[in-house]
Amino acid sequence: MADSNTRIVVAGAKGRMGQTLLDCAKRDPQIDVVGGFDVGEAVDDFLQKGAVLVDFTMHTATPDLARAAQKSGCPMVIGTTGHSDAERTLVASASKKVPIVMSPNMSVGVNLLFSLTGTISSTLRDGFDVEIIEKHHRHKKDAPSGTAVRLLEIVSKVKGRNAAKVARHGRQGDLEARTAEEIGLHSIRGGDFVGEHTVIFAGDGETLEITHKASSREIFARGALLAAKWAGRASPGLYDLFDVLGLRNSQKAS
Secondary structure, three states, X not given: OOOOOEEEEEEOOOOHHHHHHHHHHHOOOOEEEEEEEOXXXXXXXXXXXXXXXXXXXXXXXXXXXXXXXXXXXXXXXXXXXXXXXXXXXXXXXXXXXXXXXXXXXXXXXXXXXXXHHHHHHHHOOOOOEEXXXXXXXXXXXXXXXXXXXXXXXXXXXXXXXXXXXXEEEOOOOXXXXXXXXXXXXXXXXXXXXXXXXXXXXEOOOOEEEEEEEEOXXXXXXXXXXXXHHHHOOXXXXXXXXXXXXXXXXXXXXX
16 A cells, blocks of 8 residues: 555445446556445444545435544545435534535546636527536436536525525426526436536527536546545635635636
8 A cells, every 4th residue: 555545435335426436546556445345334443544535325424423433533425415404514614624525526537627608608698598408327316416506506606696595496387487597407217328517508599508517427436536636635624626726726717
């Protein structure tokens, strides 16, 4: 084990993402896997001070894992999605003691999609309707996806709107005409879609669409490993992949 390597413990090691993460970790010479477990197993038996806990379990398990990471002095990477406000609050509390990277999507490409969506939204402030479409496999339980929710939050913040009030989750029946303020969210579930997200900016006479398509779960695993390396050197705090990729400063500069 090289002294400069990042040691990780994988929560959800037997799941699809956990298995993908372990496969990618084996091929990364800068990563050493020192443990792996699933929900229901004794977390403390696997944690060791300084090792980064990577969470790919379920949103209800994340707060307990964050508390365990805080207790053991372990940085943490959270790739699980679907968290409630209360669960996010508990994670934020733990991040006061240890660094935690929490992102709705660990893909480098998707985080560039986040950045581009913010830039485009700030330019096309008026006269363009925004619709967000996401596609995932039939087994995904939460809808809309955490990535789609983040895209909604980005557009809403740039345009000065309340995300919860302007979100329109699908359309059915005899509705009034679309308002300029609303932002459509549409979730598709079926087959083996790994993940696809499209943001549509529809104006009069022109439409701009930006899309990210994931064809392999490895992109999320590679992003999580990148985040683990970064978290192992970070100070306590709550971060996301924008911080890891250095997109935070570039977004402020734009």
